[in-house]
Amino acid sequence: MQRRLALVKIPGFEYSEAHSDPLRDFNEEIIMSEVQFRNFDETKAYKALQKLQAPSLSAVLDGKRVTSCNSSYELGKQETLHYNYAAKQVDNQILSVLQELSDEQQLIDKFRLIASGEYMNSGENRRVLHHLTRGQLAGSVSHEGRDLGAFYNEQNSRIADFAEEVHAGRITAENGKPFSTVVQVGIGGSDLGPRAMYLALKNHVNSSEGSGEAFRGRGEKLNARFISNVDPDDAADILREIDPSTTLFILVSKSGTTQETLTNEALVLDRLKHAGVKQPRKQIICVTSETSPLAKSSEYLDSFFIDDFIGGRYSSTSAVGGAVLSLAFGADVFREFLDGAHAADAAAMEAGILKNPALLDALIGIWERNFQGFPSTAVLPYSQAMSRFPAHLQQMDMESNGKHVNRDGEQLGYLTGPVIFGEPGTNGQHSFYQLLHQGTDIIPLQFIGFLNSQDGLDVNWEGSTSQQKLNANLAAQIIAFAKGKKDDNPNKTFQGERPSSLLYSKSLTPRVLGALLAHFENKVMFQGLVWNLNSFDQEGVQLGKVLTKQVLGDGELDPALQEFSALLGVRS
Amino acid sequence: MQRRLALVKIPGFEYSEAHSDPLRDFNEEIIMSEVQFRNFDETKAYKALQKLQAPSLSAVLDGKRVTSCNSSYELGKQETLHYNYAAKQVDNQILSVLQELSDEQQLIDKFRLIASGEYMNSGENRRVLHHLTRGQLAGSVSHEGRDLGAFYNEQNSRIADFAEEVHAGRITAENGKPFSTVVQVGIGGSDLGPRAMYLALKNHVNSSEGSGEAFRGRGEKLNARFISNVDPDDAADILREIDPSTTLFILVSKSGTTQETLTNEALVLDRLKHAGVKQPRKQIICVTSETSPLAKSSEYLDSFFIDDFIGGRYSSTSAVGGAVLSLAFGADVFREFLDGAHAADAAAMEAGILKNPALLDALIGIWERNFQGFPSTAVLPYSQAMSRFPAHLQQMDMESNGKHVNRDGEQLGYLTGPVIFGEPGTNGQHSFYQLLHQGTDIIPLQFIGFLNSQDGLDVNWEGSTSQQKLNANLAAQIIAFAKGKKDDNPNKTFQGERPSSLLYSKSLTPRVLGALLAHFENKVMFQGLVWNLNSFDQEGVQLGKVLTKQVLGDGELDPALQEFSALLGVRS
Incomplete structure (x- = not known):
């Protein structure tokens, strides 16, 4: 157990002495708050949870529970994201100990430390500032005399201006033609998040049949593609399908030294030359840190910056996601996405676990992992647009919390991050749901659903629309997993008692997508804090x-x- | 424990009395062989395995082990697929008991039962004949007077002829133009396998820079797309990107009643009408069973048939995969794919486990699941072309063996199928490998690699090609997982002892892909037989x-x- 003093501005507390550590140059009043880092199994709540029994879902899951076990995000512009935990195996007693756990591990105080710019990535001695890329939660954060919130905003503005120039045809390909395609070259955090977000919003932006919501019908401004793998066939496949002479490439590497990305740059340069482009780097922009080798080259068309305080897997809301999303959809779509994420971040500051969906989701996950002993979690969006969202969460969660030592480098004596996997419903139903329903392991489920489709193209067939069928399947699965079914034939018996949660909203808009992303980021952060590990190194x-x-x-x-x-x- | 008599032709055994069950009309001599179905935990090998200890990889994994722990498939035309198990935690003693397990559970006899047309899908009273779609292993199988091998071949011939007519422009769209695109509409087994196989071969067929191997450089004949999800946005996305007026649709549903597929047909018909096609079903072909409602309609352009003995998740080598692959690439590519699968099937008839890669892989998986207690398995192809192969295996494995009862419907007292997940390397390295290396659970790994890329487009950058970098990463990961690394800083310590296997060949050709598919199908089959469950119902x-x-x-x-x-x- 380690005791240390940490510095954080907590509204409602009295201010006391000023910051004295020269490494931590907060430019505002701060207070001294005692925050303790202790291993999970040293808490009182851990011992209390060991004695509790999960309730039976078939006994408790009635209509009233469905309407009452709900915690919501208000995202502004009348958009809401709901988290329903009616089909989770928790009761008031368990929730009450989970609240004690949250308080005992000081999860909200520690989140404030993160948001305030504390060096919470302890091993690498870095701040953790992805929240600041979408808005300010806890005072401004400055570093070496620079206001970092302002810096991230400035990059967004530069990207917005650049995208506007490209869309207006004032920045063109070497041959003078407007750019038609944008290709992101990056791997890991520079690929999975931006790619998943792009796919999630593509139909929303392209729909021509929608009901007039904010961005519907505008159409993609540039078609986006992604190259990631060092396998040369990845680049070959994409480069065959586009016209390099009118393609704008985005090279994304924070360090500017990522092997896969620089190798793929070599392939891209080769193809651009084959296509007759004389100065191929003038069709490439970089997203990198200001100190990287990429940033120092004047050969590129332009560069946009992030810094060491934005982890790769948390970079979708930084310039890493901003460049490609703004170029594909317009900067206003990206801004809506950030606003949704910021609204969800603000909600994650709430100390009462029932009013804080990310915190609640995190704590129920801890209950399932450490006390129910479940080894993995399936993420199941009932939305084809979210086809790569599970792969992004797989990275974000498993790379953050797949650790065996605590933040001080000591071996842990309890389980940490689970395996995360998933595919969209209803596809998964025809694939691996057999094991989820009737296998010998229990896998907790995280469903995601939307009342409306993005595109609006739909037909009524046999008395219902596709969207109605989709959501009827989703509702049916929750109940089938929770309650099961007895049968004289054991092969047709469903034991039930498979817990699930449901995140849902009216439509998958940029704002809702931002909130969904932030929900999972904050969930993973809270779980890492409970486990007392560093979620931000790898x-x-x-x-x-x-x-x-x-x-x-x-x-x-x-x-x-x-x-x-x-x-x-x-x-x- | 259940004792029953089963009927099977086993070469080398003496023939005895003829088949007497009128339901099972084998048209050839058969012998009576005593095959016993018993639960895994009732075997002697189970008890023996419980007493064994896994060897330490850092102690045993030397150069000699890498060259000796290898079992290979000869696929004809000088193509070979290797299975290397040097980095698995087995030794001679464990392998010897696994051989006893195979013998005791009569795995090869039972495979022969399956191949001979026995009703091994016990619950649904069906034969299991996907092996017969690619070749004959154990005598012909007839049903109600029809030779089923001939029936499957006939469907392949009809598809080949049909594809030839389409490619030659003799079968055209309603507007008289040649078809440019083929869209498969199906879900689950009618989607994941064919989609994964299409993506796996696309670069191989399209490459224009290759070294002259069989199908290189011919180019895709029709561009293929896939619609699966009942989410209307799935169809909307695809239908926006194609020209319906020159698209041929393949409606795939064995029963002809799959909700998602018929709903998506309604969306397709709607779009075809919008595009001015007067008889939209004349741009649709069906792959279905002869007795389905779809087969009975004369409105469709044509229909190709499978039967109840081909399970959805095992249907890639039937007309379900044959139609789309033959239309996209030509029937000769599909035939090569079948030949590779058949060669791997034939190799899986070998009783010595060290000469039978699928059987060996299955038994090592049993060792890991039931005695080492590992809850999931990651499939990691170092090939972007195989991006959806893990999703297909996830379905095939989890839907087959995610069961809690034995083949007689009795509750089992041991673990069955694990969770299967995976993404291509090197992408996964930048995503979830953190947890694989340093998480609190051990996840066995199944690597797949190829000496050459498919396309041939590659560059030398900093002293090595992309393909060399790709495979250097693969070799490095195997050793990193197996041997780990000590460090004074526990956060930089790798415990190692993470077992992996490697399937590899020179190139990812149609023949090798067929063998890879069959390898995993047969692995899953053998594991289901060890666990004494029915892998063929859901x-x-x-x-x-x-x-x-x-x-x-x-x-x-x-x-x-x-x-x-x-x-x-x-x-x-």
């Missing part, structure tokens, strides 16, 4: 990089590595 | 369908279902 990716470099070098290798390299054709 | 999907129908009807609902339906806008 030391587990280093060893593979080191060994890869060895294989590509010419020094002596571990004999088994030598043989595997040989049989894969890399070394002889 | 009772777990029924309850959701029943409740969905209730929601879409107007009868009274379970009160919680009523409320969930209301908040999702389906009922008020």
